[in-house]
Amino acid sequence: MAVPVTVPERPARRVSPWHFVRLKLRVLGNNFRGQTWRVALFVLGLLFGLWFAAVGFFLLAAPGLAGESRYALMIAAFGGGVLTLGWLLLPLVFFGVDETLDPARFALLPLSRRTLVTGLLAAALVSVPALATAITAAGLVVTAGALGGWAAALAGALGVVLGLLVCLAGARAITSAFATMLRSRRVRDLAAVLLAVLAALLGPLQLLVLAAVRQTDWDRLDGVARVVGWTPFGAPWTAGVDVAEGRAGAAVVKLLIAVATLGVLLLWWSRSLESAMVGTASSGPARTPRGVAGGAVAQLFPRAVGWTRRDRFGALVARECRYWWRDARRRANLITVAVVGVFVPLMVNLGGPAFLSEGGAAFEQATADSSPALVSLTMIFVGALASVTLANQFGFDGSSYAANLVAGVPGRVELRARMAAFSIYVVPMLVVIAVALAVVLGRPEWLGVMGGALFAAYGCGLAINAFVSVLGAYSLPESSNPFAMNSGAGFTKGLLTLVSMVGSAVVAVPFVVAAALLGDVWLWLALPVGLAYGGGAALLGAYMAGDTLDHRQPELLAAVTPRR
């Protein structure tokens, strides 16, 4: 019997963005059901967000409240620009994007691309960061209104709404474009480099901000602000101030720039969205490993870990090594460590602002300013930062961790192997960073001090993160997007990162004190002492956290298993 083919009728009701917003709220609500600690974390995150938002609001509203029109444009352009840049870079480098509504889940629904993109954009508005940004940017409306009356306030409000949408669309577009690239075999390595470059932009950005704070030459800054105001970064945010200062024409053009930017971003996003939706089946670089000939065991062990014994510990190390390379999410994390680890020490030790304002002469000055204690401090930061990548190491594995549980892997072996595998990638990187910094500073004799502090902090960090990863694990979505995060996980991640970084730094602080007090003896002692201290801490951490792990393996598995 032939099934009668009917032309699909027009859906009885149109799907509007509002449906997506409601869906997101519902999913959020369901996530909270019966999970008191999740609610608590969310409320805490909300409070933090509101606090930051309030600070931002008053900063941006200050020119209006003080009736001081001179700085209005500058603050709008720089403040707005920082917001936009933050939205573009932070998801890539640290926070990821909230993927409560995973686009892949809509793949089978008869939705047009346009409906989907506007819907997802609307849903993205429902988040703490978006709320905080909106509140912050409202400060600009206040400024415009106070300086230029209702018309200016209206233009400002329009600009702020557009600006917020640009931020959201930009974050989505960039992360999904990178996700696509990291998945693709051909451009994967290019993507890694690009990501590094983008992350590196955070450095100059910070320099700019510092420079702006220190800079007394307001006229020059004003010129820069005017230019920024005409770029997509500043255009939507400065429209209100322009009207207030009597440049209505400019404001209109700027709003148009913002609309065009938004359009381009949405188009870009919808393109990569499609490939993300199709590519859900295989998440991650699906390269067929080129291989070593030989038996199964020989295939498992990458050349870098050829030295390990062919036993349980060796197998764990080998698998972890493979995973750091093959899993797009882990790779993105490694890249971040490398980039931030290089730039932050350079910036701090070269005294960024001075360098920027006065050029080469200040460079000499800055290298002279640096001291063993200061480099120790920055190295501690780098070591803590590197180890914090492991703060949710079991979350990377998700439910596959069950295999280790079934095999009854002792917690201590598990943690030691994970530390070893990660160190195979990170320790060479750290050494390069330390050497590079010593060379740039022209102080090769500080290498010992730097290495000592670095490895002390790294080892302490490994120990502390062993605990954090066992006790504070959370699940990551099984999405094809390595930047995807569950809603609210961004705050959890931030909190855990803060805890473990502060913890590692505190434990390693004796090295700064020693560098400051001990003088030249320390130049020779620091490295051996640091290696022993860090190594000892890591082993002790694995020993103690391993015990904890043995007692809560099933709970850990439940915590990292994504709820589908």
Add this chain to the structure above:
Amino acid sequence: MTDQHPALSLRGLAKRFDTKVAVAGVDLAVPTGSFYGLLGPNGAGKTTTLSMAVGLLRPDAGEARVLGYDVWADPVRAKSLLGVMPDGVRLFDRLSGAELLAYHGLLRGMDPAVVDQRAAELLDVLALSDAGRTLVVDYSAGMKKKIGLACALLHGPRLLVLDEPFEAVDPVSAALIRDILHRYVGGGGTVIFSSHVMEVVERLCSHVAILAEGRIKQVGTLAEVRGDRSLEDVFVEVVGGRTATGEELSWLSR
């Protein structure tokens, strides 16, 4: 000494998720050398029960023993005797089939040479060698089941716990798996598996337990449970099935 004990014994296992009681006190003794089928409708609690039996999920109450060793008090001994294929759990799927087997083998403390030899054999028998170095993520659903089974078998466990081993597997592979499991039981091993497929259970099992709403409703040897009816009839009766009257879902036919 382990031989006086049943291969797997569950006593009063219970688990509640929030308000939902998934398993409400399950007692089960799986004799050594038996081929045990665990039947039940969707949501009956099969996966939950088996997870608690092998140490993946901590029970609210009750105990599980593998050949006399308590899974929760003496996990090392118990787990070394166990081969498990869980359901709804990912494998370490960014490894190729051979790499995954090597990983599992070494985790179990096996000798590398033995791992190599057994892995090659298993891949051959399960027709997975053609996949070569393809990562397990890119396997088909049936292939994933097969490599999961291979991982569970690799170290020669005394008890195999399989959650829905025949799901998504083609008839040829299913026959192959049946043969393998038969040989395994013939060689003194014990198998307990969950399934929805009555024919498979009828053909393979020596013992059957029917689980519904978190409780064992019917248990015994296949002959005891089945009587002179078909297993399907017994199952539907025990579980309390329903049939479509023809009135509802009328919009499905145009």
